[in-house]
Amino acid sequence: MSSIGKKDEEELLSRLKSLGRRELREVMDFIDFIQKKRGKTAGPFIRYIKEKADRQISLAQVRQELSPIKGNLSETISKQREERI
Numbered sequence: 001m002s003s004i005g006k007k008d009e010e011e012l013l014s015r016l017k018s019l020g021r022r023e024l025r026e027v028m029d030f031i032d033f034i035q036k037k038r039g040k041t042a043g044p045f046i047r048y049i050k051e052k053a054d055r056q057i058s059l060a061q062v063r064q065e066l067s068p069i070k071g072n073l074s075e076t077i078s079k080q081r082e083e084r085i
Helices: 006-017 021-037 044-052 059-066 073-084
Strands: none
Touching: none
C-alpha cells in the first residue's frame, strides 16, 4: 500500500476489519473490477501471451512478417459486421 499515506492505510484497515465475510468479498470483487478496468490484472489470454511471448522480437519484425498479407484487417472486420446486420 505504498500509494497511500499511513493514516489512510490505518483507516482503511480499520474499516475493513469491521466488515463481515460477505461485505469483504464484495470489496475484493470491486478491487478486482477496478484492477481489470485499469489493466492491472490480465485475463487468461493476456497471461498466455505474456508467458509465450518472445521478448526478443521487435515491433518492426512483426510488421515485416505481416506486411505480405493482403487486405486490411479493419476493413475486413467492418465488412463482416455489415454482413451480419
